[in-house]
Amino acid sequence: MDIHLYFSLIPEALIASNLPPERFGQYYSTGNSYKSKGQSMFFEVDPNFRNEYFDIDSAFARCVPNAEGRPKHSVYISVYRVLEHLPVSALGKLYLTTAYGHAIGIERGSSIPRDPEYSLHLYQDMVPVNSLVVSNLDPGHFYESVTLHPEKFIRFPGLFFVELExxxxxxxxxxxxxxxxxxxxxxxxxxxxxxxxxxxxTAPSIKQTKLVHRVHSLEFPYRMVKRGFYIGNGHDMAFYPMPSHHELRDKYSKWWHSANL
Structure with a gap:
């Protein structure tokens, strides 16, 4: 039976599983019984990825079906400092699962959106912190301001965040x-x-970011996603564009309906 490697974002964790992405999303959001427990998001990770920080081989050895042939749902490899040890190049699709277990996978975009003019943004940081901030920096410059070129003492090795409407x-x-x-x-x-x-x-404000909530709920309405999701580790950054509401309604109607209940 195949072994999949997943990078969970709610909460941050690296997990091995026999379940393919859609079934893993249902299990992770609802548990073994079909009972709502909360939305989840996760990346599929290249199963050949290895880093000495993670004991992936030992986890894979434990990720086997039981005596009755039922797949192993999850083997947790790490729940701490996962993002900083996970290169962006190892990431595949980003899966968004509703609280009712419906999942869709979105592909990586070709480039990071840049705004040519001064504009205001609302960002939900999710890994390694879960804060809510507003900023006059576009997503790429916002990422750089807290990772590569911080103007304050706060600095992260990497960041996963989403822009909200x-x-x-x-x-x-x-x-x-x-x-x-x-x-x-x-x-x-x-x-x-x-x-x-x-x-x-007047000239643009000197203040570039402002904290709205220091610790904020990791769950948010998927319909409020603006453009998409961003993940970076050091100098490497990737963008995962959110499908339009029209496309979600037409192609993923069950997902869209359960996301808006």
Whole structure:
């Protein structure tokens, strides 16, 4: 039976399993019985990947079906400092699983999006920290600001994060309508954005990022993903574009429906 290697993001972990990605996503989100326990996200990792930090071979030796032939669901290899020891080149598809166990896999994009003009962003950091921040830096420059060229004492060896929608608040943090934004911290979000938004006719604000929540829930509505997901380790960074709502409704209707229950 095949052995798969997965990099879980909720929580951070490296896991071996006999289950293929879609079945692993269902198991990881719902457990053995079909009962909602929470959404999950994970990368499929090249099974030939090895790093002396991980005892992958021993885990693979334990990842075997039981006497009745049922597959081994999971063998945890590490739950600490996984990202910093995992090169981006070893990562395959990113799988997004709903709380009801439906999973879709998304491919890596060809390039990192760059914004030519000053703009406001909302980022959910997920690994190795789970904080919520706003920034006037585009995703690539935001990643560099906390990994390669930090202006503060905080620095990470790598980062996995997602950009979330701001709606009208991206252009008018003070008076923009909330619309269908599902965030319960709108007032605090407006205040944080206003610290980054320069007054009209002046040079861009010196402050580039502002913390909204120091520790934030790792779960969020998939419909609020803007552009996609970003992962980097040192100088290597990759972008996984989120399919459009139209494509999700048409091609992955069961996933889309369960993601919005």
């Amino acid at each position: 701001l709606g009208a608040l991206a252009n008018d943090p003070e008076n923009g309508p909330v619309g269908d934004l599902p965030y319960s911290f709108i007032h605090h979000l407006r205040e944080a954005l206003l610290e980054l938004k320069p007054p009209t006719g």
